[in-house]
Amino acid sequence: MSGRSQILEVARREVTVRARTKAFQVITALLLLIAIAIPVAIAVWPESDDLEEVDLGIVGADVDVDAIEEQLDALAVDRFDFSVVQLASDEVDAALIDDTVDVVVEPGPVLAWKDEVDPDLGFLVDSLLRQNSVIERGVEAGLAPEEVAGLLSPVEIGERFVEEPDEDVAVASALAFVSLMTAFAVPQVFGNLAMMSVVEEKASGVVEVLLSHIRPRTLLGGKILGIGFLAVCQVAIVLLGTLAALLLTADVDLPDSAWSFLPIFAVSVLGGLGIYLTLFALLGSLISRQEDAAQVMVPVFVPLMGGYFAGQIAAFGDADNLVSRILTFVPLTTPLLLPVRVARDAIAPWEIVVSLVLLLVAIVVLVRVAGRLYEFTLLHKGTRIGWGTAVKAMLRPDSVR
Amino acid sequence: MSERLRVKALEKRFGDIVALEGVDLVVPAGQMVGFLGPNGAGKSTTMRSILGLLSVDAGSILWDGDPIGSDARRHIGYMPQERGLYQRMKVHEHVAYFGRLAGLDADIAASRADAWVERVGLSERRDALIQELSVGNQQRVQLAVSLVHEPSLLVLDEPFAGLDPVAVATMSEVMTEQVASGVAVVFSSHQLDLVQDLTNHVTIIAAGNTRATGTVAELRNSSPHRILAVQWQGDAPDWVPPGGAALPGRAGAFTVPADSDASMLIAMAAAAGTVASVSYEPPGLDDIFLELVG
Numbered sequence: 001m002s003g004r005s006q007i008l009e010v011a012r013r014e015v016t017v018r019a020r021t022k023a024f025q026v027i028t029a030l031l032l033l034i035a036i037a038i039p040v041a042i043a044v045w046p047e048s049d050d051l052e053e054v055d056l057g058i059v060g061a062d063v064d065v066d067a068i069e070e071q072l073d074a075l076a077v078d079r080f081d082f083s084v085v086q087l088a089s090d091e092v093d094a095a096l097i098d099d100t101v102d103v104v105v106e107p108g109p110v111l112a113w114k115d116e117v118d119p120d121l122g123f124l125v126d127s128l129l130r131q132n133s134v135i136e137r138g139v140e141a142g143l144a145p146e147e148v149a150g151l152l153s154p155v156e157i158g159e160r161f162v163e164e165p166d167e168d169v170a171v172a173s174a175l176a177f178v179s180l181m182t183a184f185a186v187p188q189v190f191g192n193l194a195m196m197s198v199v200e201e202k203a204s205g206v207v208e209v210l211l212s213h214i215r216p217r218t219l220l221g222g223k224i225l226g227i228g229f230l231a232v233c234q235v236a237i238v239l240l241g242t243l244a245a246l247l248l249t250a251d252v253d254l255p256d257s258a259w260s261f262l263p264i265f266a267v268s269v270l271g272g273l274g275i276y277l278t279l280f281a282l283l284g285s286l287i288s289r290q291e292d293a294a295q296v297m298v299p300v301f302v303p304l305m306g307g308y309f310a311g312q313i314a315a316f317g318d319a320d321n322l323v324s325r326i327l328t329f330v331p332l333t334t335p336l337l338l339p340v341r342v343a344r345d346a347i348a349p350w351e352i353v354v355s356l357v358l359l360l361v362a363i364v365v366l367v368r369v370a371g372r373l374y375e376f377t378l379l380h381k382g383t384r385i386g387w388g389t390a391v392k393a394m395l396r397p398d399s400v401r
Numbered sequence: 402m403s404e405r406l407r408v409k410a411l412e413k414r415f416g417d418i419v420a421l422e423g424v425d426l427v428v429p430a431g432q433m434v435g436f437l438g439p440n441g442a443g444k445s446t447t448m449r450s451i452l453g454l455l456s457v458d459a460g461s462i463l464w465d466g467d468p469i470g471s472d473a474r475r476h477i478g479y480m481p482q483e484r485g486l487y488q489r490m491k492v493h494e495h496v497a498y499f500g501r502l503a504g505l506d507a508d509i510a511a512s513r514a515d516a517w518v519e520r521v522g523l524s525e526r527r528d529a530l531i532q533e534l535s536v537g538n539q540q541r542v543q544l545a546v547s548l549v550h551e552p553s554l555l556v557l558d559e560p561f562a563g564l565d566p567v568a569v570a571t572m573s574e575v576m577t578e579q580v581a582s583g584v585a586v587v588f589s590s591h592q593l594d595l596v597q598d599l600t601n602h603v604t605i606i607a608a609g610n611t612r613a614t615g616t617v618a619e620l621r622n623s624s625p626h627r628i629l630a631v632q633w634q635g636d637a638p639d640w641v642p643p644g645g646a647a648l649p650g651r652a653g654a655f656t657v658p659a660d661s662d663a664s665m666l667i668a669m670a671a672a673a674g675t676v677a678s679v680s681y682e683p684p685g686l687d688d689i690f691l692e693l694v695g
Contacts, residue, residue: 205483212479
């Protein structure tokens with residue numbers, strides 16, 4: 001059996017055995033549920049009625065209260081909710097003082113306030129009065145009310161932005177944040193799985209039987225491939241669930257940068273898995289007991305945490321800051337920073353190319369080095385192996401086998 | 402009988418610790434060799450070296466007369482001392498998986514796994530998870546794993562440890578069948594009576610080097626001692642043969658030099674009291690073992 005077939009065989013075992021565990025199934029189902037539930041909840045949740053209620057008083061005998069209320073509500077689409085009441089002249093002051101009404105239109109016309117003017121409300125009522133006045137004059141001049149209303153209808157005015165509109169920034173930041181969380185959490189969760197898988201094989205002694213059939217780097221390659229595949233499946237299930245829920249429930253306009261973001265995001269997830277699964281598996285080979293895992297994980301957590309914090313700043317603040325730009329080129333943080341900066345449309349094409357090439361080179365080098373280290377560390381039992389000892393053993397010339 | 406495996410002057414150090422310093426071992430095809438030694442003697446290290454799991458500092462390992470390589474190692478079946486099984490895999494699935502890793506096509510691996518699961522008596526537990534099996538049954542699975550690719554050499558590290566008599570019988574039968582079909586088998590064990598029941602060929606190592614190798618009869622006859630065992634009628638007299646010493650824990654048994662005159666010793670014993678029975682023979686494997694490693 002070729003090394004490639006053995007890698008696939010090891011990968012297949014990792015996938016089938018882990019995918020049928022209740023833990024994996026339950027976690028995947030929960031994540032999917034959450035991914036679907038959030039957009040659905042946002043869609044079905046009743047929107048809060050944040051219109052400001054306004055009581056408008058009008059002094060006069062022949063006032064069509066309903067018509068005025070309708071006119072005002074049409075003018076104040078998402079700002080005020082008007083209730084119009086008819087008042088006698090001598091009721092105005094008392095109604096304003098005891099807050100029965102917010103403003104009163106008196107003959108003149110005059111707007112009566114309690115003790116201060118609400119400019120927005122004043123502007124709105126003033127607009128209505130002017131509009132009605134124009135209509136009256138138009139009718140007096142022989143025009144039909146509809147003709148006057150047609151003359152008063154607003155002109156459609158377009159919009160142009162010299163900077164990214166706030167709405168697009170919000171969507172881009174949301175995409176950046178989702179990618180950051182994915183790039184931060186997925187390598188950790190599945191890296192831990194890879195690590196525990198290695199420790200389990202060492203602790204149970206099954207590694208001896210495995211290595212009597214296959215080479216250590218083949219075992220490592222199969223493990224990374226299998227667990228990486230599981231991770232990609234889980235991420236894909238969750239993302240597809242989210243996408244489906246969004247399409248069915250919400251009207252989301254994705255900014256243009258989203259479409260260049262998706263392939264970069266996919267490559268970053270794969271790259272992150274490649275580099276971190278290798279590292280976690282290698283760390284697992286340094287120890288013989290699961291209890292010792294915490295001792296060896298620092299070298300992996302430092303870049304992950306650093307990348308995460310820099311990613312937060314890039315996602316919600318200046319995405320082109322110096323730290324983010326530098327960390328984009330560091331292979332251990334590229335998977336976190338690159339999709340964030342792409343989502344924010346704050347990266348030059350050459351930066352994308354260079355960072356991805358560096359990431360690919362780093363993965364190839366790491367897998368080769370890890371394969372060599374793995375040969376020494378995998379059969380070691382007892383106390384944890386120091387990095388120095390492992391590297392020395394790796395550099396030692398081959399002895400007889 | 403052709404030599405399947407020859408280990409010559411193997412040396413291995415772990416830092417300052419000398420694990421092997423001159424281990425020799427020969428395993429002919431179609432023969433079973435007991436690889437004996439006290440704990441820490443270097444048995445497992447030698448076996449791991451044969452499998453290529455450890456590199457050695459000096460010495461050589463030959464397969465059919467040539468230095469062993471990865472191709473030859475594919476023909477080895479291995480059962481490590483620490484039973485290596487995936488606890489969350491099913492019995493049949495586990496055996497077939499290792500068959501595929503060893504290079505068998507999926508169909509062949511599956512049918513061989515079927516056959517071996519049945520042979521080791523686990524047909525009814527075919528789809529049970531390994532973690533649901535007793536230690537003895539897990540060992541049966543381990544044996545099936547080591548045999549599924551039909552190896553030419555079986556390397557079994559403590560195959561009988563922790564087994565009940567039924568499992569010991571199954572294990573012994575399978576090993577004997579393999580030898581009869583031409584497979585070379587080397588196994589380590591501390592159960593010397595079991596070793597003697599299974600094979601005449603043993604290699605004894607201690608402190609990382611080979612102390613003796615040959616048939617059990619050869620080793621016994623090459624001992625510088627003999628065992629004189631006398632049973633008297635009534636109370637045993639206070640008698641010790643000239644040049645001999647009482648064997649601790651065995652009443653009436655004495656170790657004497659191998660060149661002693663047996664008939665004279667028996668006559669002297671008879672003069673000391675009324676002898677009910679007497680035997681004079683080379684020491685057993687237990688005694689030889691203690692002589693060599695003690």
